[in-house]
Amino acid sequence: MKEKRKKVVVLACSGIGKVYGALARETAYELVEKVRPKITKLICLPLLVIGDPEARRMVTANPVITIDGCPKSCAHKSAESQGARIARSYQAINFYKAHKELKPEGIAELNDLGQRLAEVSAIELGGIVDVLVAEEED
């Protein structure tokens, strides 16, 4: 029987006070729903933080990408504290720095430019996901 393929786990900022938190999440959604739907898996950050066994199993058995919305880096630090296999860590503000023409606005919902920025950033992360999956299969 063929071994089940590993997935790349995505952990995004859960903040509800800042635009970069919304950008982090939206980028994660783009990545998981559209860009690499079959080989990525989103996990609720609070669930991991309270020590849910299944969430913990996922982040220790698979490579993890964290996307944070502020320098407090809750996603990265929480993953680290749960022994996650962190493969890459990002700050959403750097997505904007790389695409200054796409200024994100909005907290509950991003504006059109922010949405576009999430799409572009997720495509870029898609390439990273491929690398991580290839490494797992080697």
Add this chain to the structure above:
Amino acid sequence: MDIQITKVGIISCSGEDLPEGTLSRIACRKVLDELRPGDTVTICLPLFIAGGQEERDFASKFPTITVDGCEKRCAQISTERISGKPSRSLLIPEILEKRGLAAPKRLRHLGQEEKEAAQAVAEEIAKAVDEILEE
């Protein structure tokens, strides 16, 4: 030295992998921005759990409402562990059932029905805020 005004801290489920998490975030923002802007503060759940000093100080001094998206009740459990029993603990599926509304299906870009559900949840949170401030 503090500038003392009683505000209610809203600690929301932010489940990224759960439509109710999205609903909760949107409802909480609605309370903060539109329904009870002067009376509420949102508390970032992972930061609160991870030891955010400002979040923890606030929750230890002021009343809190937890809003959870599923039975795992991350917000309520974490608050009880860190700063004591919340003044109110709301559960989105219960609110939706009480109001006869369907569970949300999308993680983002809510449809009309889901927006109505978010409004209903926001109203319930605002009601809880009023009750706490009157106590």
Add this chain to the structure above:
Amino acid sequence: MVEFLEIGYDKFIFKVKVDYLYSREGFWAHIDKNTARIGLTDFLQKSKGDVAFLETVNPGTVVKQGQEIGKIETIKSVFDIISVVTGRIVEVNPEVENKSYLINEDPYGSGWIYRVELTDLESDKAGLLGAEDYVELIKEVVAQEMKKK
């Protein structure tokens, strides 16, 4: 000795470093002999949000107290960096140019922006506030914001 004065409002705690001098615009100066480091206060950085871009002027630039010496862009706004002192810029923090988040993470420490060689310290001091007066200023600003709400 107390390192910071703290003022709490909502869930925020604004820190004011006790041995620094402050401008009403929300910038600090830490005097050390004939130079001063300058940066943003905790109150200003929290009010403006996470720094995305920082534009600075070059070392060697001669500045006066109150003069614009660069720009900061956060998600909320673009605003000028206002010099707290008079003198000549001798160093731009090399760390903060690439890691603008230091301004938010450690505003009184590794998030400093310029080091300035002082040429008119006594006059500079006359235009600046001590920590306790700056706390009073924060209270006034917060009270005004509360009235608006």
